Amino acid sequence: MRLNPFRARPFPGDVRHWPGLFTATAVFFAYVYLPILILIALSFNENRTVTVWTGFSLDWYRVAFANRDIVGAATNSLIIASVASVSATTLATLAALRMASNDRFLGKAGINAVFALPITVPEIVPAVATLMFFASLGFTFGLGTVIIGHIVFCIPFAYLPIRARLEGMDPKIGEAAADLYANPVRAFWRVTLPQLVPGILSGLVLAFIISLDDFVTTFFLGGAGSTTLPIYIFGLVRTGVTPEVNAISSLMLLLSLSLVSLSLFLGRDQNRKTGPD
Amino acid sequence: MNTSTPSSTLSPAQDQCAVSVRSLSKVFGSGAHAFRALDDVSVDIRKNEFFTLLGPSGCGKTTLLRLIAGFEQPTSGAVLLDGEDLSAKPPYQRPVNTVFQNYALFPHMTVSQNISFGLEMLGRPSDEIKRVTEDMLRLVRLESMADRRITQISGGQQQRVALARALAPHPKVLLLDEPLSALDLQLRKDMQLELKRLQTDTGITFVFVTHDQDEALTMSDRIAVMNGGEILQIGTPREIYDKPQHRFVAGFIGEINLVPVQAMGGQDYAISGVGTLRADDASAAAKGGRAVLAIRPERIALSAPSAGTLPGVVTNVVYHGTDTIFHLKLADGLELRARSQNNTAKIQSFAKGDHVGWSVDAASVSVLADDPS
Amino acid sequence: MSRAGKTILFRALLIGPALMAITVFMIVPLALMAYISFRGRDYSGGVLWDQFTPEAYVRLFFERELDGTLALNFNYMAIILRSVWLSFLTMAISLAVGLPVAMFMATRNARWKAVLVFMVTLPFWTNLLVRNYAWILLLRDHGTINSVLLWLGVISEPLPLLHNSFAVAVGLTYSFLPFMVLPIYASLEKIDLRLVEASFDLYATRWQTIRRIILPLAFPGIVAGCVLVFVPALGAYITPELLGGGKTLMIGNLIGFQFGGARNWPFGAALGLFLLLLVLISLGLYARRYRGELEGSQ
Numbered sequence: 001m002r003l004n005p006f007r008a009r010p011f012p013g014d015v016r017h018w019p020g021l022f023t024a025t026a027v028f029f030a031y032v033y034l035p036i037l038i039l040i041a042l043s044f045n046e047n048r049t050v051t052v053w054t055g056f057s058l059d060w061y062r063v064a065f066a067n068r069d070i071v072g073a074a075t076n077s078l079i080i081a082s083v084a085s086v087s088a089t090t091l092a093t094l095a096a097l098r099m100a101s102n103d104r105f106l107g108k109a110g111i112n113a114v115f116a117l118p119i120t121v122p123e124i125v126p127a128v129a130t131l132m133f134f135a136s137l138g139f140t141f142g143l144g145t146v147i148i149g150h151i152v153f154c155i156p157f158a159y160l161p162i163r164a165r166l167e168g169m170d171p172k173i174g175e176a177a178a179d180l181y182a183n184p185v186r187a188f189w190r191v192t193l194p195q196l197v198p199g200i201l202s203g204l205v206l207a208f209i210i211s212l213d214d215f216v217t218t219f220f221l222g223g224a225g226s227t228t229l230p231i232y233i234f235g236l237v238r239t240g241v242t243p244e245v246n247a248i249s250s251l252m253l254l255l256s257l258s259l260v261s262l263s264l265f266l267g268r269d270q271n272r273k274t275g276p277d
Numbered sequence: 278m279n280t281s282t283p284s285s286t287l288s289p290a291q292d293q294c295a296v297s298v299r300s301l302s303k304v305f306g307s308g309a310h311a312f313r314a315l316d317d318v319s320v321d322i323r324k325n326e327f328f329t330l331l332g333p334s335g336c337g338k339t340t341l342l343r344l345i346a347g348f349e350q351p352t353s354g355a356v357l358l359d360g361e362d363l364s365a366k367p368p369y370q371r372p373v374n375t376v377f378q379n380y381a382l383f384p385h386m387t388v389s390q391n392i393s394f395g396l397e398m399l400g401r402p403s404d405e406i407k408r409v410t411e412d413m414l415r416l417v418r419l420e421s422m423a424d425r426r427i428t429q430i431s432g433g434q435q436q437r438v439a440l441a442r443a444l445a446p447h448p449k450v451l452l453l454d455e456p457l458s459a460l461d462l463q464l465r466k467d468m469q470l471e472l473k474r475l476q477t478d479t480g481i482t483f484v485f486v487t488h489d490q491d492e493a494l495t496m497s498d499r500i501a502v503m504n505g506g507e508i509l510q511i512g513t514p515r516e517i518y519d520k521p522q523h524r525f526v527a528g529f530i531g532e533i534n535l536v537p538v539q540a541m542g543g544q545d546y547a548i549s550g551v552g553t554l555r556a557d558d559a560s561a562a563a564k565g566g567r568a569v570l571a572i573r574p575e576r577i578a579l580s581a582p583s584a585g586t587l588p589g590v591v592t593n594v595v596y597h598g599t600d601t602i603f604h605l606k607l608a609d610g611l612e613l614r615a616r617s618q619n620n621t622a623k624i625q626s627f628a629k630g631d632h633v634g635w636s637v638d639a640a641s642v643s644v645l646a647d648d649p650s
Numbered sequence: 651m652s653r654a655g656k657t658i659l660f661r662a663l664l665i666g667p668a669l670m671a672i673t674v675f676m677i678v679p680l681a682l683m684a685y686i687s688f689r690g691r692d693y694s695g696g697v698l699w700d701q702f703t704p705e706a707y708v709r710l711f712f713e714r715e716l717d718g719t720l721a722l723n724f725n726y727m728a729i730i731l732r733s734v735w736l737s738f739l740t741m742a743i744s745l746a747v748g749l750p751v752a753m754f755m756a757t758r759n760a761r762w763k764a765v766l767v768f769m770v771t772l773p774f775w776t777n778l779l780v781r782n783y784a785w786i787l788l789l790r791d792h793g794t795i796n797s798v799l800l801w802l803g804v805i806s807e808p809l810p811l812l813h814n815s816f817a818v819a820v821g822l823t824y825s826f827l828p829f830m831v832l833p834i835y836a837s838l839e840k841i842d843l844r845l846v847e848a849s850f851d852l853y854a855t856r857w858q859t860i861r862r863i864i865l866p867l868a869f870p871g872i873v874a875g876c877v878l879v880f881v882p883a884l885g886a887y888i889t890p891e892l893l894g895g896g897k898t899l900m901i902g903n904l905i906g907f908q909f910g911g912a913r914n915w916p917f918g919a920a921l922g923l924f925l926l927l928l929v930l931i932s933l934g935l936y937a938r939r940y941r942g943e944l945e946g947s948q
Contacts, residue, residue: 015846015864016757024750025766031747032773032827035784038794042787044651091668098664111665121929122885124902125683125922126676127709128909131678132686132919135696138699155668173380178368179375180395181446187369188392194385203425206775213777216887220909230779237892239782241790249780262776264768 036253043246060247070248073232077212080228083147085207088154092207093162093200100166116160118153126152127220134221141223149217157210158203162167165199198266205263209256286498294360295450295482296345298356301354303340304349314340317354318507322450322484323499327476330486331493332503333529338486340502342452345484347371358449369398373450374443379459380435382427389414389423395446413441416475433464440472444479451476453485469496470585490530494518502526518573520558520643527571531552534577536570537647544639546570549607552587556642567647576618576641579603579633586634589613591627603627607633680926687919695913706920726904730924733900737883740822741830744850745872747823748830752871753864755831756838767835768891770828782821782892789817789893813895821889829878837871838864865915877936901925 046057050184064070092115118126127149134145169192177187215230222231229252236245291626296411300352303315315337330338343349356363363371364376390486401409414420417437425609429440435453436456443451453472457465473496476483493500494514501511502525509523521527524535536554538546542564544555556570561580582588589605592612598619605613615635627633690701708714713723755766773781789811796808812816832895841864849859865872887902894900899907901921908918 001711015753015843016752021741021750021754021757024747025754028747028751028827028831029769031340031824032770035788035806035824036773036776036781039780039784039787091671094664095719098661105661111669114669114677118676120881120933121926122887122902124885124905125926125929126680127916127921128905129679129683130675131909132697132915133682138837148675155672159668170379170381171385172377172379175346175368176375176377176381176383177394178348179346179373180442181369181398182394183367188800190320191383195383200732209775211773212780215779217890220906230777233783234892237786241786245783246787249777249783251776252780256776257772260772 023212039246040250040253043243043250045243057277060243061251064244064247064251067244069227070103070229070232070244073227073229076226077228077230080143080147080150081208081211084150084211085158085204087147087151088207089158089162089200089204091151092155092203093157093196096159096163096166100163116156119156121277123153123216124220127217130217130219132162141221141226143226145221145223146218146226146228149221150211150214153214154207154211154215158200158207161201161203161206162196165196202263202266205259205266209259209263212259213252213256254258293323294321294322295326295339296357296484297360298322298341298345299355299357301341301348302352303337303343303344304352313506315344315351318506318508319354320501320508320511322482324482325480325498326474327483327485327498329493329497330503331487331500331529333488335352336503337506338488338503339454340506342375342454342484342486343471345450346373346375346452364438367575370555372446372448373452374448376439376443376451376456378455380439380456382435382442384427384597387424387426388419388430391427391438392445394442399446409445409447413445416444417441417601432459433468436460436468437471444475446454447479448481449586450482450484453483453556455486455488456485458489465492468507472496484514494530502529505527519641520569522643522645524571524645527643532574532614532616534570534572534574535645536572536611536613538568538570539566540564540566546644548587548607548611551589551611554587554637554642555639556644557639558644569645569647571643571645572613572637572641574602574614575600575618576637577613577615578636579615579617580636581628582632582634583619586636588634589633591631591633592650594627594629603633605633683919684923687916687923689916691914691916693913695915697915703916706914706916709917710920710924729899729904730901732815732898733884733902736818736822736900737880737886739819740826740883741876743819743823744827744830745876748827748875749833749872752831752834752868755835756841757808757843763839765861767832769833770835774828778825779888779892781824781887785817785821785824785893786812788822812893813897815894815898817893818890818898818900821893822886825886825889826879826882827930829882830875833874833878834868837868837874841867852937869938873936877932881932884928885925 043060044056044058046059047054060127095115099108099115128146130149130152134141139145173191173195174187177183177191183191213230214228215234218226218228218231219234222228230246233245233248233252236242298318299314299321301318304315305312305314318337318341330341332338339348340349344351345363347363347366351364357373383394386394389410392413393406396406396409411420414423417440417525419434419437419441422434422438427435430438436459439456456472457468460468469492472483472485485493485496494517498516499511499513500517501508502517502523503509504525510517510521510526517526518530521530521533527533527535536548538548538554540563541547541553544557545553546556546568547553548570554570580586587607590609591603592606593604595604600616600618603615603617605615607613615637667860686697687706688702690698691705692698693703708720710726711722711724712720713725715721751770755763756771758766769823786793790796791810791812793806793811795811796805799805800808845863845867846859849863854862885902886900887906890898890900890903891906894903902925903920905918905925908914908921912918
């Protein structure tokens with residue numbers, strides 16, 4: 001029986017058809033995707049016991065949408081993610097515009113390291129550090145503190161793709177604009193920015209997803225009235241598994257999946273040369 | 278054969294001069310990592326001229342072009358356009374346009390948007406922009422592609438868009454940085470002719486950078502051969518090929534035999550252990566001094582050994598279709614190549630091991646200084 | 651203003667805001683955390699600012715008896731060691747699974763490569779909490795795995811799969827596996843497949859080819875993958891919280907606990923600093939040898 005559609009002609013030197021590679025990959029993808037698929041399937045289960053399938057039902061989605069706490073948490077999530085991703089992307093774009101140029105200046109490597117810091121350090125550490133910082137300053141914990149925390153860790157997610165896109169741009173294109181009588185300001189608005197927009201949007205969507213999905217920072221920097229969907233789900237899960245959780249969790253998965261697809265679609269390199277034949 | 282056009286190597290009168298490069302130097306980096314890309318280069322490029330900068334990669338030709346365009350600032354020296362010093366002007370204020378090596382077309386614009394960009398930036402009235410853009414599309418035969426995106430056209434078409442975009446503002450000088458290097462051979466041959474036609478039609482001064490000697494010889498009015506950040510020789514293609522004044526120039530363009538000799542006075546030069554050659558060259562070496570004779574293989578005539586020829590032994594015969602190359606061994610271990618056109622069907626009469634006689638017309642011999650560089 | 655002055659001002663205006671945001675709301679708090687770790691503990695949940703004490707660090711190894719004497723206490727060390735061990739295990743499993751997957755991906759044609767990379771990347775962008783929650787559904791006593799095994803008759807009563815180190819290792823691997831696959835894939839992808847053919851041509855067996863050709867060439871990717879899995883696993887919070895139950899704490903949970911139930915900020919700060927240094931040291935060691943790989947794989 002040939003399970004492996006890639007296996008065509010066995011030849012030991014042909015690394016593409018080595019035994020085990022296909023099996024390992026199949027197991028890997030099953031491991032990665034089955035739990036998610038089971039979760040989504042169970043969210044449509046009419047049975048309250050959650051794990052035994054008895055029939056298809058949208059009841060739990062109806063229950064979830066009727067729950068004012070869930071709607072409130074979803075609203076908070078959207079507010080935080082919108083404000084944090086837009087702010088972080090703005091800051092990141094400005095910085096990337098300067099950092100992507102290939103000139104050297106003192107501290108450039110250090111600044112790049114600082115911009116990568118929020119995704120290099122385990123989230124729990126800056127989360128509790130910022131908690132102590134805000135508490136020492138006498139801040140009231142709530143939406144404001146959560147948004148500040150989110151802006152900080154969203155910056156690298158926006159910064160890295162935008163800088164990569166800027167660095168991927170042909171430096172000759174800027175020279176061509178100057179050669180054709182565009183001063184630096186007009187060259188930026190007419191040539192650089194139009195090419196950068198897809199990268200910025202892609203970074204914006206990534207920052208939005210990351211903020212939307214965040215738990216740890218929100219948990220430690222949140223307060224009264226800043227409950228987000230992940231915080232709400234966490235609370236429910238700790239008290240026990242309920243089918244409503246399956247429904248909201250599935251919705252969050254689907255939202256992330258569609259947003260990341262959108263981001264990849266925006267960020268794809270549509271200007272890639274077909275090659276100077 | 279035109280062997281003496283002395284005016285070509287001297288400065289033309291100032292009013293005929295489009296670009297005048299004065300003692301230009303460019304050093305990249307500093308300290309131990311400093312690299313002198315251009316070393317005190319001076320050249321005058323005439324109006325309506327197709328001028329080529331030829332040399333191997335790293336010779337400074339592209340640096341010179343970028344200094345004229347304004348993308349780099351010179352370390353010292355100046356660039357004059359129509360007698361006006363350009364040094365203080367950024368690229369967007371210089372009436373010169375560039376065709377980039379990989380075209381650098383704006384990927385987010387259509388073909389016609391690319392072409393009209395320069396005119397828009399110059400603030401030309403919209404009816405003029407429209408008219409000139411259409412003229413340019415016609416000039417490069419891309420009328421039907423006007424609204425295509427840059428990614429939707431072929432490499433050859435992108436090449437022509439880059440040309441049209443740079444010509445549209447009608448610059449005083451058009452700079453071309455190896456614009457044909459990304460094209461395949463046949464397309465390149467076609468574009469060479471097309472570029473020459475465009476230059477004649479528009480009357481714009483072209484400064485063309487290439488490392489391809491064939492391209493340089495076929496298209497140029499004059500060529501400057503560069504190496505190591507210096508211009509070694511400036512001349513018409515014919516002067517450069519027939520009368521190289523420098524070993525590097527002789528070796529870089531076409532095949533050449535370099536024969537070490539001793540000057541005998543007058544026009545005679547002795548090849549040690551072989552005999553005497555006559556060279557019809559003004560730059561004769563002093564009597565008794567050492568020199569090198571540069572002789573193109575196709576200028577060497579082979580015959581049976583006789584008086585008036587010099588002796589040699591055929592060591593190899595390489596058949597090339599249009600011609601045959603004979604490798605000769607002279608006394609003293611000297612080697613020589615002679616190229617013979619296969620312009621009749623008769624079988625060549627020389628074979629490996631044959632003793633032959635060879636001769637060269639005195640006008641076909643260049644005398645170079647005995648300088649290893 | 652001079653040209654150089656303008657350049658510096660322009661640079662400051664562009665880079666400044668983002669740099670300030672991270673400095674003020676991340677680097678300053680981390681410095682404050684280091685400071686607090688040497689301050690006294692306020693039992694109501696705060697810090698005695700004017701009291702210097704190494705108490706928080708003493709607490710890592712010792713327990714203070716009622717009479718004030720110190721007694722060795724390995725409870726916290728056990729948690730730290732468990733964190734390191736579980737992260738290491740996660741890294742090893744990820745490598746064992748990730749290497750063949752990366753090899754498979756790297757040997758497909760361009761179209762399949764794009765699809766497979768997309769499929770590996772996708773889960774990373776979904777909610778970590780939800781992905782870990784999915785494993786609760788699978789591992790519970792009445793969860794999917796036990797139900798299936800019971801139904802098949804393989805077992806007669808549910809296996810205790812949840813709330814133990816096993817569950818945490820499964821969850822950590824699940825969370826961070828893509829970080830192993832992608833950098834290895836990136837380094838394998840650059841290898842010319844003809845090298846493998848050349849190796850076979852020169853009488854190498856398949857195993858020798860893997861050991862002598864493929865692994866050395868993939869090594870930078872493997873190291874990058876190991877760092878990218880080990881570091882976040884070490885600081886994991888959600889996975890042990892959900893899948894470990896109360897018994898399988900890791901450093902992250904211990905830190906979090908000091909700001910919730912335990913109200914011991916200086917101790918939490920000391921633990922946070924300890925974790926931070928652990929991470930920075932492993933990243934520093936890595937960066938010294940493989941500069942640039944880490945950023946390239948993100």
